[in-house]
Amino acid sequence: MKRATFGILLILLGTVLLLELFEVLTLPSWNELWSYWPFILVALGLFFLLQGDTGVFTFFLILIGTLFSLRRFHVYPFTNEAVIWPSIIISAGISFILSGSFSAASGRRSYCESPRTSEPGEQTRKNQRSIDFLDESVFLSGKNFAVSSLNFRGGELSVVLGGMEVDLRNIKLTESATLFLRCTLGGIDLFLPPELPVVVRGQEILGGADVRVHPLSSMEEPVLTIDYHVVLGGIDVVQ
Numbered sequence: 001m002k003r004a005t006f007g008i009l010l011i012l013l014g015t016v017l018l019l020e021l022f023e024v025l026t027l028p029s030w031n032e033l034w035s036y037w038p039f040i041l042v043a044l045g046l047f048f049l050l051q052g053d054t055g056v057f058t059f060f061l062i063l064i065g066t067l068f069s070l071r072r073f074h075v076y077p078f079t080n081e082a083v084i085w086p087s088i089i090i091s092a093g094i095s096f097i098l099s100g101s102f103s104a105a106s107g108r109r110s111y112c113e114s115p116r117t118s119e120p121g122e123q124t125r126k127n128q129r130s131i132d133f134l135d136e137s138v139f140l141s142g143k144n145f146a147v148s149s150l151n152f153r154g155g156e157l158s159v160v161l162g163g164m165e166v167d168l169r170n171i172k173l174t175e176s177a178t179l180f181l182r183c184t185l186g187g188i189d190l191f192l193p194p195e196l197p198v199v200v201r202g203q204e205i206l207g208g209a210d211v212r213v214h215p216l217s218s219m220e221e222p223v224l225t226i227d228y229h230v231v232l233g234g235i236d237v238v239q
Contacts, residue, residue, distance in 0.1 A: 038072060041065030044161070058187075120146065120167040120191050134179065138162035138186070147171060154178045154224070159186040159233070167191045173222040181228035181235055183207070188235045192224070200237055202228030213239040 019025040045061030124144040131147060134155030139162060146167035154177035157164055161184075169191055181188050181202070192198055198213045207230035216223070228235055 035072070038065045038068035042069065120144075120165060120169075120189075124165045124167050134166075136164065136166075138164050150174075152177060152224075154180075156180040156182065157188055157190075158182040159188055160184045162186045163188070165189040165191075169193050171196075173224060176222040176225070178225040178227055181226060181230075183228070183233040183235055184231045186233045188228075188233075190226070190235065190237045192237065192239045194239055196239070197221070197223045198226065198237075198239060199223055200226040200228070202226070202230065202235075204230045206232050208234045209237070210234070211237045213237060 016025065041061050042065035045058050045065060049058050049062070121144060125146050127145040129145055129147050130149065132149045132151050133153045134147065134157060136143060136145075136156075137158040137160075139160045142163045144165040146169075148170040150172050151174045152168070152171040157166060157179070159182070163186055166189070171193060173196070179190075181190070192213065194214065197216055199216060200209075200211045200213060202209060209228060209230060211226075226237055228237075
């Protein structure tokens with residue numbers, strides 16, 4: 001969703017609230033609106049899917065929204081409502097195991113020596129920026145861009161209820177730098193130069209991290225450190 005579209009939605013929402021305040025419109029009560037929250041989850045999931053986000057989180061939004069929408073109309077496959085949440089949690093665990101984000105044998109994140117076949121989308125490659133420091137955030141929207149820099153100094157990418165795709169394959173370091181990834185209820189796809197020494201560390205809370213970077217050899221300098229924190233979402237780091 002582009003910035004202008006998001007701004008228009010905010011203007012429309014504010015206008016509707018003003019009309020309701022002056023009794024020009026009569027809106028449903030908050031309790032009535034809240035009863036439709038499963039449909040909002042489905043809509044968000046479909047929006048992320050249309051944006052090209054096919055991660056676990058997107059499908060779980062659709063799954064949870066669909067289950068509770070069916071529950072609202074008393075049409076769902078469960079005869080015992082108590083099994084809904086345990087079933088969702090078990091499905092989440094299976095999905096993360098099958099995704100290959102973790103290595104069961106070593107207990108560590110899996111690292112791939114060969115790069116992933118997929119590449120940044122065309123829109124990401126076209127939206128080129130020449131900057132040395134990143135400070136980008138997304139809320140209820142999406143952002144795709146590529147960065148070129150001869151003196152990249154790191155920064156922070158923050159996502160809440162949205163998605164971000166960032167192509168850093170055209171950056172170079174003159175000294176070691178750290179890039180922080182903060183992702184809550186969303187996803188971040190990060191593409192790095194194949195020759196760049198990279199160290200990845202972080203924490204997932206009900207989320208996942210698919211890290212595919214080359215092994216770091218001895219004492220290479222400078223090094224780019226990726227420090228991530230994921231809550232109910234996912235990140236993808238590809239070299």
